[in-house]
Amino acid sequence: MSTFWKELMSKLGVKINASTAYHPQSDGQTERVNQCLETYLRCMTGERPKEWCDWLHLAEWWYNTSYHSTILVTPYQALYGQPPPINVPYVAGDSVVAEVDRSLQHREAALKMLKFHMKRAQDRMKVQADKKRREREFQVGDWVFLKLQPYRQQTVVSRGCQKLAPKWFGPFAVLSKVGKVAYRLQLPEGSRVHPVFHVSQLKKRVGTDKVQSDLPVVDPDGSISKEPCRIIDRRLGRRGNRAVTEVLVEWSNSFPKDSTWEVLHLLKQRYPQFDT
Structure with missing residues (x-):
């Protein structure tokens, strides 16, 4: 099989980049495509584990008609120069040929099952992720504390308990809102930290007590000085x-x-x- 494949590819002018299993460094693009197809096909393996190969063409169609952020188009459009055709759902009984009608109904049933399992998986992941999320929103002018864990936990100073070491700096004023979950802060002059932070790294100031207001000085490598x-x-x-x-x-x-x-x-x- 290896000799046949190499000879066929050489005659077609295709360069083979042989890779090993679980080694995406050899051919990262192919490994990534395989991961996407496996994820897509895994949704049906629980119900019909022996029929996944019958629907491999649908997985190929799904990948080729999905928008890719790297090329900014679908692979179908990159190859043919036009957007992929819309998949029109099949209505039972539209075809007079019994075999075609049965095959298309089977396809629609598989697509419905795929959408059900993917939606259920997404909902399950969302429930687990939402357990750690907190709805926070700040207004321009609010004072917030900033979490800078990488700048506090350094090996320069040996602390007895790293987990209980202070992690918050501030308070700093909120200058503007960037997007839906990020804020720009008024950091001290000379700060070498980017002023835009995710809302999870901020907490609102309560009371009048102050903590460390000056950010630590770091060297070009980002280590604290x-x-x-x-x-x-x-x-x-x-x-x-x-x-x-x-x-x-x-x-x-x-x-x-x-x-x-x-x-x-x-x-x-x-x-x-x-x-x-």
Whole structure:
């Protein structure tokens, strides 16, 4: 079969890009098409698992007549230069040929079953997704807190409990609404963070308490830039079987309560310019 296929393709001038299973890097487009066709055909396998091959032509028609965001047209229109014809539902009894009438009725029944299963799957996914969604809406001029988790959880500062570390900055004023679920905020000058955020990263300010208002300084790679400011306290600790000197360090671009205990000689190695 491999020899026949290679010879046939060479005579037709088609270049074969052989790929292995579950390796989309070899031929990503073909692997993606196969995933789409499998998803489409999987909707009927529960009811009629042995008849999927009889409706493979419908799956091919569905894919070729679906709009592709990459080429901005359907594959059918890209090949033939015109939009695909509209699929007119068949009414039982329209054909005088019994075999044609039976075949088309069978096709309409399969299409109805496919739409039912796809609609049920979509509703099930929507129910699970809506459990974590909250309806939020802000007005221009509202003050909101901003969640910047990637800029807070860094390996530069060793915290005892990362999950309980502060994650919210602000408050910042809402300048405008972008689309249906995004807002533009008035960030501090010199901020290197894009000012448009999804509504899930915002929460409305309640009360008058303030938290960190200045965004952390980041380097070109996006990592937070922190330097030790001063030593608050010292103590004698133990690492393994030896005693070491530990210091309570206050860091720049951070809260005072984010001060951490560091081993003195390791701190000197990381920041030799810091006067301890």
